[in-house]
Amino acid sequence: MPELPEVEVLVRHLAPLLQNKIVRKVRVRRPRVLAPTSPRRLRKTLQGARFMGLTRRGKYLLFTLRPADSVQPLLLVGHLGMTGRMYLASAEAPLAKHAAVVLNLGRENFVFEDTRYFGRLTLDDKAIGKLGPEPLGAAFTPAYLVRALKHSAQAIKIKLLDQSLVAGIGNIYANEALFRAGISPTLQARTLAPEQAKGLWAAIREVLSEAIECGSTAPLDYSGRRAGDRFFYFGRAPEAPGFYLERLQVYDRAGQPCVNCGHLIERLVQASRSTYFCPRCQAADREHDKEEASHRACFVVCRDVSSCQPPPRAL
Numbered sequence: 001m002p003e004l005p006e007v008e009v010l011v012r013h014l015a016p017l018l019q020n021k022i023v024r025k026v027r028v029r030r031p032r033v034l035a036p037t038s039p040r041r042l043r044k045t046l047q048g049a050r051f052m053g054l055t056r057r058g059k060y061l062l063f064t065l066r067p068a069d070s071v072q073p074l075l076l077v078g079h080l081g082m083t084g085r086m087y088l089a090s091a092e093a094p095l096a097k098h099a100a101v102v103l104n105l106g107r108e109n110f111v112f113e114d115t116r117y118f119g120r121l122t123l124d125d126k127a128i129g130k131l132g133p134e135p136l137g138a139a140f141t142p143a144y145l146v147r148a149l150k151h152s153a154q155a156i157k158i159k160l161l162d163q164s165l166v167a168g169i170g171n172i173y174a175n176e177a178l179f180r181a182g183i184s185p186t187l188q189a190r191t192l193a194p195e196q197a198k199g200l201w202a203a204i205r206e207v208l209s210e211a212i213e214c215g216s217t218a219p220l221d222y223s224g225r226r227a228g229d230r231f232f233y234f235g236r237a238p239e240a241p242g243f244y245l246e247r248l249q250v251y252d253r254a255g256q257p258c259v260n261c262g263h264l265i266e267r268l269v270q271a272s273r274s275t276y277f278c279p280r281c282q283a284a285d286r287e288h289d290k291e292e293a294s295h296r297a298c299f300v301v302c303r304d305v306s307s308c309q310p311p312p313r314a315l
């Protein structure tokens with residue numbers, strides 16, 4: 001499922017390709033992805049409109065277009081849902097089976113494809129107003145996160161998926177950020193010490209920035225024709241190097257050794273979603289946390305799990 005980094009990388013890829021392109025024809029093959037916009041309204045609004053810009057908010061793509069008959073710009077809101085893809089393809093190429101909306105731009109088509117139809121391409125922008133701050137933006141400060149977690153009885157892993165708390169984090173990066181911060185995914189959000197919340201703030205920004213960097217520098221296949229190795233949501237182009245596979249440290253690594261301490265990564269289910277964590281690095285008990293944090297610091301120095309022993313437990 002695409003999260004903030006994937007959407008950001010897609011926006012950076014698509015923005016220059018769409019700039020100034022004019023929508024010649026609108027084809028709606030799966031009307032439900034437009035809801036509540038009707039196919040007729042989408043066709044009428046977009047026909048002849050020119051792409052002026054593309055930005056991201058949370059996991060949403062915000063396309064700005066200038067309509068054919070007005071100087072007032074219009075907003076087209078995209079969301080990839082669980083399986084969505086947006087890409088440009090030759091207008092001559094046969095359409096993919098699950099192409100939901102196709103905007104013809106002359107020699108090329110802008111294709112929104114979605115096998116499960118949880119994605120959106122709509123003129124309805126209500127969802128944007130409900131989003132919390134951007135995790136990489138200035139409004140998302142350590143103090144904001146400390147305050148925002150203070151009154152929540154939810155487990156911190158579940159709370160991080162709340163798009164009104166912070167926009168764009170999904171299951172993969174919630175797992176990765178908690179691991180990076182050494183915080184148990186089951187800990188009640190309000191019980192996090194301010195120092196832990198600040199560590200989590202930093203970890204969120206790190207994991208997202210690194211993923212954007214990784215996706216921006218690797219050759220990707222946005223149409224997903226060659227996807228399959230789970231390297232990045234869009235799939236890798238044939239020339240992409242293999243070492244990027246090691247990008248995620250806990251997600252989908254149940255039963256494999258923790259990169260910090262060697263303990264096996266475990267999986268549990270929270271709110272119907274898989275959580276992956278290291279029970280040693282992310283122990284729920286705070287005293288234990290401190291001890292393990294010290295062990296992690298040692299590991300960073302010696303880089304050798306076999307010779308790096310946790311400090312003796314205080315009696």
Ligand SMILES: [Zn+2]
Pocket residue numbers: 258259260261262263278279280281282
């Ligand atoms: Zn560990």
